[in-house]
Amino acid sequence: MKKSIALLVILLSCFSAFAQKYISDQSRIHFYSSAPVEDIEATNIGAQSAIDLANGGFAFSVPSNQFEFKKSLMEEHFNENYMESEKYPKATFTGKVKNWDMFVGEREVVASGDLTIHGVTKQVNIPAKLNIQKDKLIVDGAFSVALAEYKIKIPKAVFYNIADTIAVTVHFEYKPLTR
Numbered sequence: 084m085k086k087s088i089a090l091l092v093i094l095l096s097c098f099s100a101f102a103q104k105y106i107s108d109q110s111r112i113h114f115y116s117s118a119p120v121e122d123i124e125a126t127n128i129g130a131q132s133a134i135d136l137a138n139g140g141f142a143f144s145v146p147s148n149q150f151e152f153k154k155s156l157m158e159e160h161f162n163e164n165y166m167e168s169e170k171y172p173k174a175t176f177t178g179k180v181k182n183w184d185m186f187v188g189e190r191e192v193v194a195s196g197d198l199t200i201h202g203v204t205k206q207v208n209i210p211a212k213l214n215i216q217k218d219k220l221i222v223d224g225a226f227s228v229a230l231a232e233y234k235i236k237i238p239k240a241v242f243y244n245i246a247d248t249i250a251v252t253v254h255f256e257y258k259p260l261t262r
Contacts, residue, residue, distance in 0.1 A: 103135055103136040103137035104133065104134070104135050104136075104137075104259070104260040105133065105134050105135075105136065105220045105257035105258060105259055105260060106131070106132070106133050106257060106258065106260050107130070107131055107132040107133070107143075107255040107256060107257050108256060108257065108258045109128075109254075109255070109256040110127075110128060110129070110130040110131065110132060110143075110253075110254065110255050110256075111126060111127070111128055111130075111252075111253075111254040112126070112127040112128075112130050112145050112150075112251065112252070112253050112254075113125070113126045113127075113251070113252045113254075114150075114228075114249050114250065114251045114252075115249065115250045116245050116246040116249050116250075117246055117250075118243055118244050118245055118246045119243045120243045120244045121244055123152070123157060123244070123245060124152075124153075125150035125151060125152045125157075125158070125161065126150065126151055127145055127146070127149045127150045127151070128149075129145070129146045129149035130143055130144065130145040130146070130253075130255070131143065131144050132144070132222070132255045132257070133260075134220065134222070134257060136185065136215070136220075137185075138179065138183065139179045139180035139181075139183030140178075140179050141176070141177075141178055141179060141180055141194050141196070141222075142175070142176060142177045142178070142196075143175065143176050143253070143255065144173050144174075144175045145173055145174045145175070146172060146173050147162065147166045147168040147171060147172055147173055147174060148162050148166075148168040148169075148172065150162075164238070165230075165235050165236075165237070165245075166201060166235070167201065170202070171200075171201050171202050174198070174199060174200040174201075175197075175198070175199045176194070176196055176197065176198045176199075176207075176209070177196050177197055178194050178195050178196015178197060178209075179194065179195060179196060180192045180193070180194050180195075180213070181193045181194070181195050181208075186215065187215050187216070187217075188214070188215065189212060189213070189214040189215075190212070190213055190214075191210065191211075191212055191213075192210075192211050192212075192213045193208050193209065193210050193211070194208070194209045194211055194224070195207070195208050195209075198228075200228065200233040200235075201233045201234055201235050202234070203232070203233045203234050205232060205233070207226065209224045209225075209226045209253075210224060210225065210226070211223060211224030211225075211253075212224070218258070218259065219256065219257065219258065220256070220257040220258075221254075221255070221256050221257070222253070222254070222255045222257070223252070223253070223254050224252070224253045225250070225251065225252045225253075226251055227248045227249065227250055227251065228248065228249045228251055229247060229248045230245075230247060230248070230249065231247065
């Protein structure tokens with residue numbers, strides 16, 4: 084937890100104009116795998132995020148071991164065998180909203196930056212809906228993660244249980260950062 088907070092503080096120090104910074108006070112990361120044998124899904128409400136309205140900077144950090152599954156055995160396999168959560172305790176994204184301009188209201192945007200999962204970093208574009216209100220900001224996004232690209236190995240014994248590509252949705256609610 085302290086490392087995640089330190090990461091967000093470092094990321095925020097890279098941003099300008101203190102009054103334009105927002106930090107998440109609620110989050111929900113959800114993933115879904117549809118495979119021939121079974122569907123697998125999990126939710127994580129422990130993610131943290133920051134966004135800077137002055138320049139469109141955007142970052143989030145997701146603790147790998149805080150995903151909750153319907154079956155405890157799935158959660159155990161996810162943390163120990165696939166994500167190796169002790170070795171790779173978080174997934175992160177750092178980037179900027181493309182073609183950023185200051186606006187109020189709701190707009191479709193694309194965040195472009197580096198997504199790190201399982202110790203592998205890839206340049207990605209994440210389509211999102213950004214809703215900026217006077218004292219609140221909401222981000223909803225969706226993207227896919229190809230497990231092989233992030234060196235997440237699926238044993239042949241469960242090959243038909245887990246999809247090659249996982250659908251991920253993110254939801255963050257922000258409040259202005261105050262001193």
